[in-house]
Amino acid sequence: MAETARGNGALRGGIDLGGTKIQAVVISRSHQVVGGARRPTPTDGGPDAVAAALTSAIGEAAAQAGVTPRHLLGVGVGSPGSVDVEAGTVSQARNLPGWEGTYPLGERLERALGCPIRLGNDVQVANIAELRLGAGHGRGSFLGVAWGTGIGGSVVLDGRLWRGRGAAGEIGHMVVVRDGAPCTCGRRGCVEAYAGRAAMELAARRRSDRGEKTVLFRLMKQEGRPRLTSGVWARALEEGDALARDLMDGAVAALGAGIASAVNLLDIGTVIIEGGLGVRMGQPYADRIAGAMRPHLFLPDRAPDVVVAQLGDLGGAIGAALQVSARR
């Protein structure tokens, strides 16, 4: 495989930089994944530590594909925060450690990897992958909801990503409870305040500290995780943990209200649930979100399809790789 891959001279790298984990892939000309690697997102050390982890992850993925990064046509990165594609910088990536300012991620990676780097917005690139290769294929318009550490979103209208003035898609910061719970963004009552993995972890910690029983933090330690990952949440729910169930119910309700609001505004027939939690919880939770949308839909008889991203948790990395031109 590696020989063929090297032979066709068209390998592209892609990295999905998430608040919890880093996923790197190398894809062939025909979009097959020929190498992959995963790292936890560093919890300290700031942008430099994150850049080092990205370099190491794509190096491992490239090695699996039988090449070194400098042989790649390029590496795309899907990043949170405010991405300046031309300048190659990432600003205000609040879900990453110590990343309040502007960091020249493109330049750093280009120097470390020796190949062209193309930055993009994490949620938008995941959506492009779903649009071209996954659940969005053949559907003209859809709303992508990235349910992970934060809640991102993308609006695809008639087959094209709607960017607005550059920052469209913040479904996680649509208001579902005016004057509601504090959000990680500093505002109140956003969808993300109830459904973002980071916000849910804060709420679990607070309630656990106040004496509520939960297996969440024991499972986290058992698995050697620094955070309540999607897997930890899933296992706590399997064990019937009441606190996990209650917080997850709140997340589903908030997602339902927020997505229904977006559907009432745009009358789009498809919702694709993406992101670490979304993919991990799978179609049963997509169905629960559809149920939570129903009481808020202006036209409940024309409720949209709510489906899970087909590319699973590789979608972000594959979409990042698709940003790299397929020709030298």
Next chain:
Amino acid sequence: MAETARGNGALRGGIDLGGTKIQAVVISRSHQVVGGARRPTPTDGGPDAVAAALTSAIGEAAAQAGVTPRHLLGVGVGSPGSVDVEAGTVSQARNLPGWEGTYPLGERLERALGCPIRLGNDVQVANIAELRLGAGHGRGSFLGVAWGTGIGGSVVLDGRLWRGRGAAGEIGHMVVVRDGAPCTCGRRGCVEAYAGRAAMELAARRRSDRGEKTVLFRLMKQEGRPRLTSGVWARALEEGDALARDLMDGAVAALGAGIASAVNLLDIGTVIIEGGLGVRMGQPYADRIAGAMRPHLFLPDRAPDVVVAQLGDLGGAIGAALQVSARR
């Protein structure tokens, strides 16, 4: 003027059918208003009574322009409810009396007026007028918010109305308080539950019945109105009525949260406040809505412009007329 108007053979009629009032206009080829008439929307008698009032209003507007309706190129109607343009029917116009079913409004008006009738969605036609002739002119993308008996909306992206599957724009039924106040649509916590004129009137009535002091209903009677019209609200506020002020504060807060949510999703740089209440309350309230949006905006430094519809309360009727082809 009437001679010229008749001479150019290109007069078009337009009717804005609102939950509170009916506004008819006749416009010239160059979009000048050459005739106009207004009626209160009948509170009983069902769709037949409404059709009769529309006929009478456009008749008066045409007479002002020196013609009879059958000399018009056609009459456009902007209607609430679910409009089937091809069939010429209006269904489920909940803000109109006794209009739960489907009514062949196009056919009835065509028979009564003797000219072609073109139905459209009330909010969408008002937006088309603002886009072509008003505050939206020269702005590629904007969100139109029709603040009236209900709360409607339109999404204009890159100069084109986004219709979704036909029913886009229901900003009034975006959720701002999950499990919040009951809405006139039967759901809970919608923007319209707090900011729609009809919902505000119900709330005022309930609180007045419970003993809260207000001048609202006295003013309504003094002015011989069957409802708390926009003018009644404006005068009560001028008189410093505490109940009116409190309800209007709630309306502004709900509009702010809902519109901010829409802006976070679409990242649009312009919001146009339309509708009876919107036009009556004017730019000071558009500014208040902008202020109420601010705490919820994901990018407060790039807050959109919030402006009042330039065509005032004739926008809906002019937009309805623009639906009629300018050529015979």
